Amino acid sequence: MTPMLDTATNPNSQAHPVGRPGDPCVMVIFGAAGDLTRRKLFPALYNLAKERLLSREFAVVGLSHGAMSTDDFRKWIADDIRQYAGKNADADIVEWFLKRVYYVSAEFDDKNAYTKLKELLEEVNRDHTTHQNYFFYLATAPRFFGPVVEQLADAGLMEEANQHWRRVIIEKPFGHDLDSARILNQQLLKVAKEKQIYRIDHYLGKETVQNILAFRFANGIFEPIWNRRYIDHVQISVAETVGVEKRGGYYDTAGALRDMVPNHIMQLISLTAMEPPVSFQADAVRDEQNKILHAIQPLSSEEVLTRTVRGQYGPGTHDGQRVPGYREESGVPPDSKTETFVAMKLLIDNWRWADVPFYLRTGKRLTAQNTHIVIQFRRAPFVLFRDTPVENLMPNQLVLHIQPEEGISLQFAAKVPGPIMRLGAVDMNFEYADYFGTQPSTGYERLLHDCMIGDATLFQRADMVEAGWCVVSPALDVWKALPPRNFPNYSAGSWGPKDADELLERDGRRWRNFEK
Numbered sequence: 402m403t404p405m406l407d408t409a410t411n412p413n414s415q416a417h418p419v420g421r422p423g424d425p426c427v428m429v430i431f432g433a434a435g436d437l438t439r440r441k442l443f444p445a446l447y448n449l450a451k452e453r454l455l456s457r458e459f460a461v462v463g464l465s466h467g468a469m470s471t472d473d474f475r476k477w478i479a480d481d482i483r484q485y486a487g488k489n490a491d492a493d494i495v496e497w498f499l500k501r502v503y504y505v506s507a508e509f510d511d512k513n514a515y516t517k518l519k520e521l522l523e524e525v526n527r528d529h530t531t532h533q534n535y536f537f538y539l540a541t542a543p544r545f546f547g548p549v550v551e552q553l554a555d556a557g558l559m560e561e562a563n564q565h566w567r568r569v570i571i572e573k574p575f576g577h578d579l580d581s582a583r584i585l586n587q588q589l590l591k592v593a594k595e596k597q598i599y600r601i602d603h604y605l606g607k608e609t610v611q612n613i614l615a616f617r618f619a620n621g622i623f624e625p626i627w628n629r630r631y632i633d634h635v636q637i638s639v640a641e642t643v644g645v646e647k648r649g650g651y652y653d654t655a656g657a658l659r660d661m662v663p664n665h666i667m668q669l670i671s672l673t674a675m676e677p678p679v680s681f682q683a684d685a686v687r688d689e690q691n692k693i694l695h696a697i698q699p700l701s702s703e704e705v706l707t708r709t710v711r712g713q714y715g716p717g718t719h720d721g722q723r724v725p726g727y728r729e730e731s732g733v734p735p736d737s738k739t740e741t742f743v744a745m746k747l748l749i750d751n752w753r754w755a756d757v758p759f760y761l762r763t764g765k766r767l768t769a770q771n772t773h774i775v776i777q778f779r780r781a782p783f784v785l786f787r788d789t790p791v792e793n794l795m796p797n798q799l800v801l802h803i804q805p806e807e808g809i810s811l812q813f814a815a816k817v818p819g820p821i822m823r824l825g826a827v828d829m830n831f832e833y834a835d836y837f838g839t840q841p842s843t844g845y846e847r848l849l850h851d852c853m854i855g856d857a858t859l860f861q862r863a864d865m866v867e868a869g870w871c872v873v874s875p876a877l878d879v880w881k882a883l884p885p886r887n888f889p890n891y892s893a894g895s896w897g898p899k900d901a902d903e904l905l906e907r908d909g910r911r912w913r914n915f916e917k
């Protein structure tokens with residue numbers, strides 16, 4: 402992985418992006434009219450262009466089934482970029498960018514579409530000297546992932562040669578369970594090499610997630626205490642206030658466990674728990690992440706009952722407004738048994754983490770939007786300050802704030818000023834914005850640029866995706882066999898079902914909630 406920020410000389414100075422532009426290439430987007438493309442991919446490409454991180458020899462081809470001319474598509478994209486960048490949109494960059502955007506109307510399962518695409522790519526390649534380097538971004542429904550890559554291979558578009566590369570970026574969900582993920586991997590690996598496949602997890606595009614590695618491995622002071630001798634437990638919370646928005650149809654077939662845990666939450670666990678890699682080469686980092694995923698103790702059926710919690714939101718309030726329950730959302734059956742909340746207690750079987758629980762939870766329509774990792778250290782060995790109420794004797798907590806706050810805070814006890822010895826919990830805070838300002842980012846810039854320079858560190862390998870599914874498989878099986886009988890079991894706007902609190906209370910612990 403190549404660092405893109407260089408603050409070596411003065412940590413307080415504004416960080417300036419460094420790094421080479423992507424290779425000359427064409428980005429081909431399947432699903433070019435979709436939400437992801439319009440809200441994230443084009444704004445991300447615009448930001449990269451602005452930072453001079455796109456090659457001058459770059460072009461984009463969008464594919465979608467709607468009939469549209471390239472000119473109309475360009476107008477559309479221009480509007481999207483202007484909407485994203487507002488009045489700060491740089492007209493010269495928008496113009497430069499639009500000149501290299503093309504559109505093809507195509508059905509993804511139609512062989513002729515690939516012949517058409519190949520011809521267009523030859524033209525684009527000549528006009529923009531893109532060296533025949535192509536990457537295909539599959540922003541499509543998952544059922545197209547395997548077939549599109551097969552068709553690309555049949556059309557000779559996945560063939561690499563000394564002088565050029567071919568890559569494919571696959572969106573989530575990667576499979577629906579372990580078996581389907583394995584089948585998809587086999588299907589892809591029949592026609593492409595592992596090094597050509599970039600399985601994306603947009604969590605790894607977040608600065609604060611990447612910073613877990615920097616925090617752990619660029620500082621000498623934390624690593625010696627980053628283990629079972631000093632750490633009591635770890636909490637990972639990914640709380641959302643939104644409901645299922647317009648995605649009821651998809652979400653009801655997935656549920657919170659599939660939607661968030663094998664992918665985003667496994668990234669957070671593996672980065673927090675992994676051993677230091679021998680280098681920042683893609684496979685060195687991913688080998689260590691993979692080891693952690695494999696070391697997560699598989700839950701037995703009985704443990705699924707005692708160490709996992711599922712929930713579904715009923716009606717409630719958010720920001721003083723009444724919001725509907727999950728079963729009233731559009732696209733959701735009125736008797737749906739799909740979970741919108743999950744909490745789990747996992748253990749990692751290795752020397753560093755034996756007996757240190759990792760509690761995780763994620764849910765829709767919770768009190769506040771907040772993603773954070775709490776590292777709770779062991780308490781001081783005995784209570785010296787006998788008159789201190791126990792709730793004030795908080796153990797030290799290091800909190801990695803992923804979003805919307807971006808930073809790190811360390812909680813410790815301090816003497817409350819006054820004539821008697823009283824303790825209070827205080828926070829030492831680092832906020833990204835204070836040090837580095839805010840950079841316009843969609844979270845996809847880094848990932849797209851990495852694909853253009855062939856750095857797969859922040860993408861998932863086949864074995865990692867399968868390992869993530871292995872962790873959740875026992876819960877998927879038991880939950881399927883025992884449908885929930887108490888749904889809905891939490892109100893929209895709450896912190897989830899009370900069973901999730903009990904999961905920690907049984908161990909004498911409690912969730913740290915951030916309400917801001």
Ligand code: BG6
Pocket residue numbers: 573603641660
């Ligand atoms: C997606 C899930 O992968 O991640 C969504 O499908 C979820 O359900 C989203 O809302 C969360 O991403 P972010 O970046 O908003 O935290």
